[in-house]
Amino acid sequence: MAVTDPIADFLTRIRNAQQAGHRIVEIPASKLKKRLTEILFDQGYILRYKFEDGVGQGKQGLIKIALKYDPITRKPVIRQLGRISKPGLRKYSRAGELPRIINGLGIAIVSTSRGVMTGKQAKAANVGGEVLCYVY
Numbered sequence: 100m101a102v103t104d105p106i107a108d109f110l111t112r113i114r115n116a117q118q119a120g121h122r123i124v125e126i127p128a129s130k131l132k133k134r135l136t137e138i139l140f141d142q143g144y145i146l147r148y149k150f151e152d153g154v155g156q157g158k159q160g161l162i163k164i165a166l167k168y169d170p171i172t173r174k175p176v177i178r179q180l181g182r183i184s185k186p187g188l189r190k191y192s193r194a195g196e197l198p199r200i201i202n203g204l205g206i207a208i209v210s211t212s213r214g215v216m217t218g219k220q221a222k223a224a225n226v227g228g229e230v231l232c233y234v235y
């Protein structure tokens with residue numbers, strides 16, 4: 100079955116794995132999802148990740164993400180994941196109008212003409228784009 104919104108699927112798989120208390124979640128790979136995973140890792144929201152290429156014919160590949168939990172409270176580091184721009188209603192922002200998530204404590208992930216990056220990076224590069232999702 101084809102997924103109509105791969106980013107929402109990516110976020111939902113992470114959210115569900117955290118609620119179930121899993122250590123690792125597997126997600127079908129794509130260039131965009133790989134970049135989202137790299138951003139989550141760089142910002143300290145996940146422990147580590149591994150890209151597994153699809154060997155053989157027509158295989159997509161997998162992204163294995165090791166989720167991060169607080170060592171004392173055992174609560175997930177990612178408190179909330181949300182989709183902003185949806186296939187039915189795209190949300191675009193100029194560089195100066197990019198959203199601040201919880202006064203700068205969270206991140207917005209933006210798809211720009213220079214690639215996928217955090218809202219802060221986009222603001223620094225003075226580029227706007229499609230606001231894909233937020234994480235905190």
